[in-house]
Amino acid sequence: DTEVTQTPKHLVMGMTNKKSLKCEQHMGHRAMYWYKQKAKKPPELMFVYSYEKLSINESVPSRFSPECPNSSLLNLHLHALQPEDSALYLCASSQELDEKLFFGSGTQLSVL
Amino acid sequence: LAKTTQPISMDSYEGQEVNITCSHNNIATNDYITWYQQFPSQGPRFIIQGYKTKVTNEVASLFIPADRKSSTLSLPRVSLSDTAVYYCLVGVRSSASKIIFGSGTRLSIRP
Numbered sequence: 001d002t003e004v005t006q007t008p009k010h011l012v013m014g015m016t017n018k019k020s021l022k023c024e025q026h027m028g029h030r031a032m033y034w035y036k037q038k039a040k041k042p043p044e045l046m047f048v049y050s051y052e053k054l055s056i057n058e059s060v061p062s063r064f065s066p067e068c069p070n071s072s073l074l075n076l077h078l079h080a081l082q083p084e085d086s087a088l089y090l091c092a093s094s095q096e097l098d099e100k101l102f103f104g105s106g107t108q109l110s111v112l
Numbered sequence: 113l114a115k116t117t118q119p120i121s122m123d124s125y126e127g128q129e130v131n132i133t134c135s136h137n138n139i140a141t142n143d144y145i146t147w148y149q150q151f152p153s154q155g156p157r158f159i160i161q162g163y164k165t166k167v168t169n170e171v172a173s174l175f176i177p178a179d180r181k182s183s184t185l186s187l188p189r190v191s192l193s194d195t196a197v198y199y200c201l202v203g204v205r206s207s208a209s210k211i212i213f214g215s216g217t218r219l220s221i222r223p
Contacts, residue, residue, distance in 0.1 A: 004155070033211070042199060042213035043156065056210060090155045098203055098211055100146070103155025 006091050006104035014112055015081060021107045023074040023091030031055075031097045032074040034066060035090040037106070043090055049074060050097045081111045116200045116214035123220045130187045132217050134200030137181050145176060145183045148199045150216070156199060160185070195221045 004025045013019050023032065031050045035043035047066040048056035054066065063085075065077040074091055088108050092101040117135040124130045136145070144163050148156035160167055162174040162183070173186040187194055197216040 035213075042216050045210055045212060048210070058210075088153070092155065100158045100161065101148070101156070101211060103157065105154050108153070 004091055004093055004102050004104035006089075006107050008107060009105065010108045010110075012110045012112060013078065013081065015083070017081075018077070018079045020078065021076040021089055021091075021109075023076075023093075023104060024072055025093040025102070026072055027093065027095075027102065028071075029093035029095050029102070030071060031094045031099070032068060033092040033094075033101065034074070034076055035092065037088045037090055039087075047076075048097070055097065078109075081109075083111050085109070086111045116202055118198075118200050118214060118217045120215065121218040121220070123222065124190055125222050126191055127189055130190050130194070130219065130221075132185045132187075132198055132200075132219070133182055134185070134214075135182045136200070136202045139180050139202050143202045145174065145180075146201045146203070147172070147174065147185045148201065148213075150197045150199065156213075159198075190219075190221050192221050192223065195219060 007022045033048050034046040036046055037043045045058050046060045049068040052068045052071055063080050067075040086109055088106045090103055090106045092103045094101050144161055146161040147159045149159050150156040160169055160172050160174045162176055164176050167174045175184040197218050199213050199216045203211055
């Protein structure tokens with residue numbers, strides 16, 4: 001299994017909602033990442049987990065809350081988002097930190 | 113972190129060889145050079161990685177001159193399905209550094 005699976009594929013939420021994005025990999029990778037990508041822009045790094053511990057937080061607003069329950073799962077909890085947070089949210093994993101990244105197909109998020 | 117500079121866009125035709133050059137003037141001694149491909153509404157996909165000279169795999173070649181201040185991704189005999197955005201990244205493997213994407217090159221292949 002060489003896939004990173006992200007759910008849901010699409011999400012529409014209001015500014016007062018609470019939702020979660022999920023990411024799963026079964027490649028035994030020890031590093032997992034969240035990226036945010038706006039249309040026609042490169043992916044922007046948000047968070048990095050290494051061995052289930054938060055390694056990097058790129059000064060992301062607290063309305064985004066990551067969680068790594070185990071080595072195969074990565075969640076991104078969303079609360080009180082703004083319309084400008086609408087974007088494609090990409091999860092990735094790698095064998096070790098900063099090695100070749102395997103990306104999921106992303107969750108297309110729209111905040112109304 | 114070493115910054116990368118790539119052309120914003122390139123056009124070519126099916127069956128041609130396409131070369132995309134990336135500049136990384138302040139690359140560090142331990143940095144590797146990695147290229148990813150991204151199709152619309154999908155996550156980026158790893159293409160190739162190298163440190164110096166030339167690396168070749170089943171989809172592309174990567175040429176890195178001795179000073180390592182630039183690199184060239186070569187796609188042989190492109191097809192319409194190679195239309196995508198190509199990102200050049202520079203960073204260290206297995207360290208606490210960050211994998212940061214540059215602006216990328218939007219490659220369009222025409223029949």
